[in-house]
Amino acid sequence: MTLGTELQTQVAEIFAQAWDEQTTYGVPDPTQIRLNNHAKDLQIATVLYADLDGSTNMVDNYQWWFSAEVYKAYLRCAARIIASEGGTVTAYDGDRIMAIFTGDSQCDNAVRAALKINYAVEEIIRPAIKKRYPTTEFLLKHVIGIDRSQLRAARIGVRGYNDLVWVGKAANHAAKLTNLSEKPLWITKSIFDGLGNFCKFSNNQSMWDSRYWTAMNNALIYCSTYRLSM
Structure with a gap:
């Protein structure tokens, strides 16, 4: 069987197979979801996207290791803060991070995380950059978007190379909000x-x-x- 024939068969199976959908109240582990048409339903969840603003200009005009240090500092702070507020990091995508919050206080928890990330940018990362590179003109900027809706998690890819895809309004809208750069939150x-x-x-x-x-x-x-000190 050629690769084209194999893919044609597999795609036909994806569209023909009925979905097995199960309700869940927390962020599922990828191992809890099968690779066939199986999904976990978070009936209401909050999605946070945190994204560096202007990273293309940074990588075009600064040394690679400077950009790497900025990425690491921002994503490290964001991930630690998200976890401290009860969120689960579900993906890193270059210079951005995605997290999901569940439970009764999910809106407050996600927004507190965003406010604290903003504090980290202004009071921790920017001063550290200036101290290490006193002559640089680079100013770290970021944007965070947050929305909530029903979400479904499905497993994509092939055996050994797979991840979760999150299907729902909040995942798309939170990501699109990071395109707005007037303010950070x-x-x-x-x-x-x-x-x-x-x-x-x-x-x-x-x-x-x-x-x-x-x-x-x-x-x-x-x-x-606004920002929230830690």
């Missing part, structure tokens, strides 16, 4: 409505400004420059 109305006052107000002032997301049918979203 962006959340959807669904996230904003799920927040407690601690994540909405600081000194009786709202931490969030509203915007209309023109690329997504003028959906109401919120942005912020």
Whole structure:
């Protein structure tokens, strides 16, 4: 059987096979999902994407090892903060990280993580870069997007080379929010409505400004420059 014939058969099986869908209340391990049409259903989950802003310019104009150090510093801080707020890192993709939060406090936990990552950028990573490279003009910038929805996890790839794909509005929208660079933190109305006052107000002032997301049918979203110390 040629490779083309083999792939033709496998693709036909994917579209013909019924899905076995099981409800789950936490982020599943890839080993809990079969490679055939099997999915885990998180009925409501919050997705956080944290992304370096301007990394293409960085790799084009700075030494490779400088870019590597910036990547490592940002992703290390983001991953540790996400874990401290009860989130699960589900993917690293170049200069970005994806995480999922579940449970009753998922909106607050995700937003606290975002606020702390913003603090880490401004008060930990930027000063460290300036101390190590005092003459550099580079300024680390980042964008975080957060949304929530029903999510389904399916296993993709082939045996020995596979990963999970997350299917649902939140995964796509959180990623697309990182394309907005006016401010570092962006959340959807669904996230904003799920927040407690601690994540909405600081000194009786709202931490969030509203915007209309023109690329997504003028959906109401919120942005912020606030941070939360650790």
